[in-house]
Structures are given as C-alpha cells and as structure tokens.
Amino acid sequence: METVYKNPFKARKLGQLLVKFSAPAVAGMFVNALYNIASRIFIGNEVGSLGIAGISILFPMGLIFIAFSMLIGVGSNALFSIRLGEKRDEDAQLILCNAFVYLAIIAAIEITVSYLFLDEILAFMGATPEIMPYALAYARPILFGYFFFIIALGLNNFIRSSGHPKTAMATQIIGACINIIFAPLFIFKFGWGMKGAAWAVVIGQIVSFIWIMAFFTGKRATYKISWKHLNARFDIFKDSVIVGLAQFIFQIASGTLNIILNHALIKYGGNIAVSAMGIVIAVNTIVIMPMIGISQGAQPLIGYNYGAKKYATSIQTLKMAIRWGTVLSVTGFIIIQIFARQIVSMFNSTDQNLISLSAKALRIFHLMLPLTAIPILATSFFQAINKPLKAGILSLSRQVLLLLPMVMILPLFFGLDGVFYAPPAADFMSVLLASYLLNKYFAKHKQNFFFRRKKF
Secondary structure, three states: OOOOOOOOOOOOOHHHHHHHHHHHHHHHHHHHHHHHHHHHHHHHHHOOHHHHHHHHHHHHHHHHHHHHHHHHHHHHHHHHHHHHHOOOHHHHHHHHHHHHHHHHHHHHHHHHHHHHOHHHHHHHOOOOOOOHHHHHHHHHHHHHHHHHHHHHHHHHHHHHHOOOHHHHHHHHHHHHHHHHHHHHHHHHHOOOHHHHHHHHHHHHHHHHHHHHHHHHOOOOOOOOOOOOOOOOOHHHHHHHHHHHHHHHHHHHHHHHHHHHHHHHHHHHHOHHHHHHHHHHHHHHHHHHHHHHHHHHHHHHHHHHHHHOOOHHHHHHHHHHHHHHHHHHHHHHHHHHHHHHHHHHHOOOOOOHHHHHHHHHHHHHHOOOHHHOHHHHHHHHHHHHOOOHHHHHHHHHHHHHHHHHHHHHHHHHHHOHHHHHHHHHHHHHHHHHHHHHHHHHHHHHOOOOOOOOOOOO
C-alpha cells in the first residue's frame, strides 16, 4: 500500500503560518531556558557560587554536544523541508530515518570519549582545583542523559517541519517541567546538591526522548522512523552535513570560545568571575531562546517556499521573523538594563560581591541585544535555502573572526571589563555583516530591505 503524505503547509496567510510554527517553538525554547535558569538558582542558593561555576565550566561541553546534534538534525531537517516543497515525499522519509541512525552513532561516540577523559576535559575547559569537585559531581550523571538529549534535539526539528509544531513544543516543555519538579526535590529534600541537579536534567531528557520516539513510531506521524528506511545512507549524510555545517561551526566555535572565556575569567577575575558569567549566560538563554524559536519556526516555511520556487515568499517570511524577533529583543534589553541587580539576586541573595559583579556583566553583555535577531535569523535563512557558505560566514564572523580576538585582546587593556565588553562589540560587527549579505540577496530578487514591504 502506497503511503499518503500530507502537506503541512496548507493555504494560509503567511503570518498565520509563522505563528503556527514559531509560537510553539518560542514557548518550548522559553520553558527550556527557564529550567536552565531554575537549576542555577537552586544550586546558587543551596551550594553557592562555586556550584554555579561548576555548571558554567561544563557549558562548553554541552555546546559541543549540541553542535554534533545540529550537524545532523538541523542539516537533515533543512533538506527535509526542501524535499517537502519539491513534493519528493519518499526522499523526505529517507532523510528522517538516516538522521536518526547517525544521531545515535554520534551520540554513542561522544559520550564514550567524554567518560574516558572526563577529568582532563574539565581541566582543559578551565576548572580550577576549587571548582573541579563541583564540576565532576554534575558532569558524571549529566553525560548519561546527553546520549538521549543529542538524539531528541536533532529529531525534534522534524516533528515541527512535518506539521506538528505543538508536539515539538511539548517535547521541550515535558523535559523542562520534569526538571523543575525534580531539581528542588533532589537538591533540597534529598540533599544531593550538584548530583541532584544533574539527575533532574537527565530524567527530563530521557522522558523527552521517549516522547519523540513514541511520536515517530505512532499513528500521528506522517513520516515515521521505520525499519524499512532505517539505514545509514552516506549520500544523505554528506548532503545533510554540508547544509548543517554552518550551525555546527557556530556551536563548535561557541564552545571553543567559552573555553577561552573561562580561562580569561579565571585569569582576570578568579572563580567569582566564572560564577558571574554563568549567571549572565543563564539569563542570556532566556532572552535569546525565543529568537531561536522564531528562527526554528521560520526555517521550514522558508525552506518549503524556496523548494517550491516561491523566493519572494521565503524572503517575506524572514522579514516578518526579524520584526518579531526585534520586538522580543528590545523588550528583553529594557528589562535587563532596569532590573539587572534584581535578576542576578535570584541566583544568590547573600553574596554581595557576586551580585554586584554579575549585574554589571549582565548589562554590558546585552548592550547589542536589540539588534541580535538580525544575525540569528540571517544565519537560519541562508541555511534554510541551502546556502551553507553564507550561513557559515555569519556563524564564524561572531564566534571566531570577531569575538575570539576581542576576548583575547580587550582584557589586555581593560582587564575583566574587557572580557565583558567583547561580546557586544562582536555583535555590532556581526549585525553589519548580516545586513550586508541579506541586502545583496534581497536586491537579487528585487525585494526591499527588512521593514519596507513590497508586494509580490
């Protein structure tokens, strides 16, 4: 019996479609960021600043794991959306199953290597003798959960692109809610400290993985993970890697940068500076994740319309997404600049040195937040239309070509303040580059830039 595939992009207004695909992604990302903050708040108030530092030291490892998940998951999903637009449904099915196989293989390799060399890895990422016990206590359980997280993160993109954005949102919300419920129980009631925070995350990751697998093997999924298509096709893997390379480079560069950042913080500010930056990054996720959610919701729409040769519609989708992302980022900027001290006090209400340093770093770090949506969505746009070189240039511009030299040079002149000012300086130049590349592409398709709307 021939499989009947449904078109998830029914005839609706563009704004309605963007809401349909983005709103659940934004909600899921927001909740995901919220539980990330909650864990640090619990640890900061129960264990103290060194506990926050222990989680912060492990942050680059998480980024590197996410990089490999995105290499397969995001790259495959972009091809998946394009194939849907081209009406090549059988090829889309093969791409999904191939992604699952390679995600599982990569996850197994990453986790095994990390367990074998955990002490050396943590030391390389900047763990001092004071921070190391806290980092180890958190890392040992969390690595087990990362196997399920890598696969789930990669496959969740396909749920959204196949026309089930609310189910994709539920994946993130389920894991986050479980974490928020179990974390205070394990940390405060059982007294497990760092280990308790980690196991709360792991349980959420396992349940999210089970949820995704139940969807892709159940009746609701149009495109399923089935034995028939479950093979490792190198040609599909190669094409997926090429498209996903931009996001992979971005995440690897971000992980590498955070390792260098950890060492710079230790050198110029000590353990407390690592704790302060851990708080800043936790808050940053809650203002950045919604914009990433919008980009995730827009990507399948952009890819589908590009595959269907509706280039003007794909451009209009991007412009609308940028407008929405800018509203969110400006709102976040205002809140951070006014209430920085109150925000950081939630993580630790007694250590005044930590509160003062964290509030200062938080305000500086987010100086360019109002314009951050532009490079984020521009990278997602070029990835969605299968322009990996431009997407890669945008990813590298901030994380390597711009930010990395600044993190290394500015502290030589401004000390710890130089570390804090490096990200907004790099953001400014990244916005200029993204605007230039988008303007060139828009001109090629006779479209106006950003906020001016042209009929088509």
